Amino acid sequence: MxxxxxxxxxxxxxxxxxxxxxxxxxxxxxxxxxxxxxxxxxxxxxxxxxxxxxxxxxxxxxxxxxxxxxxxxxxxxxxxxxxxxxxxxxxxxxxxxxxxxxxxxxxxxxxxxxxxxxxxxxxxxxxxxxxxxxxxxxxxxxxxxxxxxxxxxxxxxxxxxxxxxxxCGIQTGAGAVLNSLAPAAGSSIVIFGAGAVGLSGLLGAVIANCTTIIAVDVHDSRLDFAKELGATHVINGAKEDVIARVQEITGGGANYALETTGVPAVFSTMTKSLAVRGHAAVVGAAALGTNANFDIGSLLPMGITVTMVVEGDSVPSSFIPQLVDLYEKGLFxxxxxxxxxxxxxxxxxxxxxxxxxxxxxxxxx
Structure with missing residues (x-):
């Protein structure tokens, strides 16, 4: 046809x-x-x-x-x-x-x-x-x-x-938070990139009852929108020292992080923004062969976990209906x-x- x-x-x-x-x-x-x-x-x-x-x-x-x-x-x-x-x-x-x-x-x-x-x-x-x-x-x-x-x-x-x-995009962001990180209620999370995937992750953090939700981007308009969706703090990475601000806001580093940009420098910043034993999920796509600066010497004593996540660790036949239900209830x-x-x-x-x-x-x- x-x-x-x-x-x-x-x-x-x-x-x-x-x-x-x-x-x-x-x-x-x-x-x-x-x-x-x-x-x-x-x-x-x-x-x-x-x-x-x-x-x-x-x-x-x-x-x-x-x-x-x-x-x-x-x-x-x-x-x-x-x-x-x-x-x-x-x-x-x-x-x-x-x-x-x-x-x-x-x-x-x-x-x-x-x-x-x-x-x-x-x-x-x-x-x-x-x-x-x-x-x-x-x-x-x-x-x-x-x-x-x-x-x-x-x-x-x-x-x-x-x-x-x-x-794809929405389930990737939300799933990376809800399925991969599964943050505890009352925990802190920093989200790198306030695009569609990052903001979907932010909505997931709200559903998970994270009480400190930090959005990082270089566009003030996106950061303002992140606050409307539930971010408790925002950081403009082009104007502020992201690592120092995250450490200040959380009192030592975030429990969880979501990296959505695929930019090597942002990946490095993310690893240094985590608390001891913090857990990060990486979903940002990069060109094949892209390398990030991973400071093993300083990060090893932190005991952090960095998980590469595909499609939000989702089983679409069950997770997508859950998201639809949350949407219909006004929660997503x-x-x-x-x-x-x-x-x-x-x-x-x-x-x-x-x-x-x-x-x-x-x-x-």
């Missing part, structure tokens, strides 16, 4: 909206009519080839839509069901079986390889295959074939245009981070995200 997609043809070049061909859903796949898709930093860095997904490619990995058709053997959902889309995973390896699907042994190939396991692609243009199945979705298209393991069913009353970004107002764009303005959404003028763009079909 024919569908409209935003295609990344070349490195560091805006996406091109064009008509492509979509094959029929295969065994274990679901064809989804997209209603909305979040625009994530990961889409930008893959477009720019920080990670080697082959181009041309249909990107997008925070999709939300309606099931249009199901392939052979699919019983999880039916035509007409409303679904959110998250990362792909095999569901069978030791990590998947242990409830750790974001560490699936086939995670990189399934989510960044641009092909099915048999090497085929769902999308083609002028008879030539182009990369599909990005994060099991390629949701920057009106229709896409999605592996059933990427599907999370939601009620038909759910506002898909709002819930779409739960599939992540919708305040969102700005919607028509699909035709997807490159504007990318530009606004890069400029920091929009925290979480969502394109609506």
């Amino acid at each position: 024919k569908t409209i997609a935003a295609v990344a043809f070349n490195k560091e070049v805006p996406l091109t909206i064009t008509e492509v061909d979509l094959d029929e859903p295969r065994a274990g796949e679901v064809r989804v009519r997209m209603v909305a898709s979040g625009v994530c930093h990961t889409d930008a860095i893959v477009r720019d080839q920080w990670y080697p997904t082959p181009l041309p490619a249909v990107l997008g990995h925070e999709g939300a839509g309606v099931v249009d058709a199901v392939g052979p053997g699919v019983t999880k959902v039916s035509v007409g069901d409303h679904v959110l889309l998250s990362f792909d995973h095999c569901g069978e390896c030791a990590n998947c079986a242990s409830g750790l699907p974001s560490y699936c042994s086939n995670f990189f190939a399934a989510n960044f390889g641009g092909r099915r396991a048999d090497g085929s692609s769902g999308f083609s243009l002028d008879g030539t295959e182009i990369s599909s199945h990005f994060f099991g979705q390629s949701s920057f298209a009106n229709y896409a074939n999605v592996p059933v393991n990427s599907i999370v069913q939601v009620p038909k009353s759910a506002p898909l245009e709002i819930l779409a970004p739960l599939g 107002p992540f919708d305040k981070l969102i700005k919607q764009y028509p699909f035709a303005e997807i490159n504007t959404a990318f530009d606004d995200s890069a400029a920091g003028t929009t925290l979480k763009p969502v394109v609506v079909f």
